[in-house]
Amino acid sequence: MVKHHQHKILDCTIRDGGLVNDWDFSVEFVQDMYRGLSAAGVEYMEIGYKNSEKLLKGGASGPWRFLNEAFLRDVITKKTDTKLSALVDIGRVDERDILPREDSLLDLIRVACYIKDVDKGLELVQKFNDMGYETSLNIMALSHVMENELVEAFEEINKSSVDVVYIVDSYGSMAPKDIDYLVTKFQRLLPEKELGLHMHNNMQLAFANTITGASRGVTFLDSSVYGMGRAAGNCTTELLLSYLKGARYDIRPVLEIIEKHMITMREKWDWGYLIPYMIVGALDEHPRTAMAQLSSAERNNFVDFYDRLTSVETVPVTKG
Numbered sequence: 001m002v003k004h005h006q007h008k009i010l011d012c013t014i015r016d017g018g019l020v021n022d023w024d025f026s027v028e029f030v031q032d033m034y035r036g037l038s039a040a041g042v043e044y045m046e047i048g049y050k051n052s053e054k055l056l057k058g059g060a061s062g063p064w065r066f067l068n069e070a071f072l073r074d075v076i077t078k079k080t081d082t083k084l085s086a087l088v089d090i091g092r093v094d095e096r097d098i099l100p101r102e103d104s105l106l107d108l109i110r111v112a113c114y115i116k117d118v119d120k121g122l123e124l125v126q127k128f129n130d131m132g133y134e135t136s137l138n139i140m141a142l143s144h145v146m147e148n149e150l151v152e153a154f155e156e157i158n159k160s161s162v163d164v165v166y167i168v169d170s171y172g173s174m175a176p177k178d179i180d181y182l183v184t185k186f187q188r189l190l191p192e193k194e195l196g197l198h199m200h201n202n203m204q205l206a207f208a209n210t211i212t213g214a215s216r217g218v219t220f221l222d223s224s225v226y227g228m229g230r231a232a233g234n235c236t237t238e239l240l241l242s243y244l245k246g247a248r249y250d251i252r253p254v255l256e257i258i259e260k261h262m263i264t265m266r267e268k269w270d271w272g273y274l275i276p277y278m279i280v281g282a283l284d285e286h287p288r289t290a291m292a293q294l295s296s297a298e299r300n301n302f303v304d305f306y307d308r309l310t311s312v313e314t315v316p317v318t319k320g
């Protein structure tokens, strides 16, 4: 078994799960989630996005997409040892919306970016660090990143103040051998940074990938309760808690959240093991086509969907 004490579980159900249901979570659910994760010993809960409504052509989304500090104080009336984090996207966050850490309930701000925007991501990181926050840089879609792009990014990251650098498998296409390879590379080239893993479950490997990273010394481990996250979802919090065990963790409060809230949610919204998500994971592609397929009348025409994605006319041109 992996020693648990160096790891920090970061549960991102509200943030990543919000991509499934347009952040249609009740306050009661989020409060139960925070209480349950705290009782379970989970170190961080990501309570949403801190993007700016002004910078996004919104649609109707719940408040967890554009977190507001006053609202947050009404929801989280008693802060526990479980720290709170929020995610921001490059170009979608208005830094003026972010209070200094001492005036905020948030502890950690995570900056999501693609490899081409690492410089912009690090500028934001610097600002948030200066405001007193813990920070992470989450490099998305790593399965599409070229070696030379990574090496260039590492040079900038090494010079930066970022605390944690995340390996993100946005397309859920990675396997444990890829995690081995990437973690070894990140550890060698970013010796002073803590590492994190955010895995999607298209190939049903998110848990295997996460514990592979944990056994290699990755400290920040993302998960979501009942795997609720975009498309095939994430490594599940309950599996991670059971596997890492130790005195600090207790799975029971998380089972309570699932029983009370998430069985009905799973009936209402699609996430998890669905064939179109498996297909895009196997093809190492963004899940948007699978999400569109599942919202259409042809949702179960798997063969046609597969043929469309693999026919020569529709195969995207790859770089290099």
Ligand SMILES: C[C@H](O)CC(=O)C(=O)O
Pocket (backbone or CB within 6 Å): 016, 111, 112, 113, 138, 139, 140, 141, 168, 169, 170, 171, 198, 200
């Ligand atoms: C940066 C986040 O981890 C974004 C995300 O969920 C992704 O899969 O990409």
